[in-house]
Amino acid sequence: MIRLLIPALLIAAPAAAQQRSFQNTALLDTAVAQFTGAAIGSDGGAVAAIDRRLKLAPCAMPQFEWRSPAHDTVVIRCMAPVWRIYVPVIAEPKASAPILAAAAPVAPALKPAIVVKRGDPVMVEAGSAGFSITRDGVAMGDAAAGARLMVKVDPKKPPIQAVAVEAGRVTLPGWAE
Known part of the structure; x- marks a missing residue:
């Protein structure tokens, strides 16, 4: 009897695992690109795609917000079930800083006595x-x-x-x- 039960359990286990669903990280990548207004890998966009190996519980309404006023990381959070991930963003170059053709020599900092x-x-x-x-x-x-x-x-x-x-x-x- 045990010989018949073990193979039946081994066959049923992968089927049960396949029925469990996880949050689609590709959809989260698309939502991050829409939130930041830039594609993955470009200035202002996510540094990289969200790791596909993450097994997040499905979230009906993920929330997106900036971690800080520097806009360096997008926080994706789910309230039910509770989880949170951080997606780093490539900093956009500052347009207000002029590019100097020849930089002035910098004096070495004096070491305090x-x-x-x-x-x-x-x-x-x-x-x-x-x-x-x-x-x-x-x-x-x-x-x-x-x-x-x-x-x-x-x-x-x-x-x-x-x-x-x-x-x-x-x-x-x-x-x-």
Whole structure:
């Protein structure tokens, strides 16, 4: 009896799987092209077609909207059943930016001066009007004034984050002078 039941189940399983329907991604591609006003692969259109391997539950009324004012991604969502996918869009070239024939040479950016170097002993400070607290520590990295770095204050505990103020002096983030 079992020998007859197993082949019958194997034959019925693919038939049941074929009856299950999924959202047609080609229709979603067409709707995205209509929403953006551009074809797939062109400026303003979807970067690529929606992956055909997606097995989305069928949606009677998918909704389309831009993810942000930058119009860089279309969000397709279904309320019942609930699902959502994101379709990236090729950015359109800016027409207002003039194209320069010869670009002016750009001066290299100046690196800020390093005030705390790795291994330097530092005083970690925090406080406000009426109180202050200090603790000795060792810098675990280089930092310019205003930059963050890690400081080891206790060999048994993980390092803390601090902001470099000047040589040998750092403060905790959020504690202004």
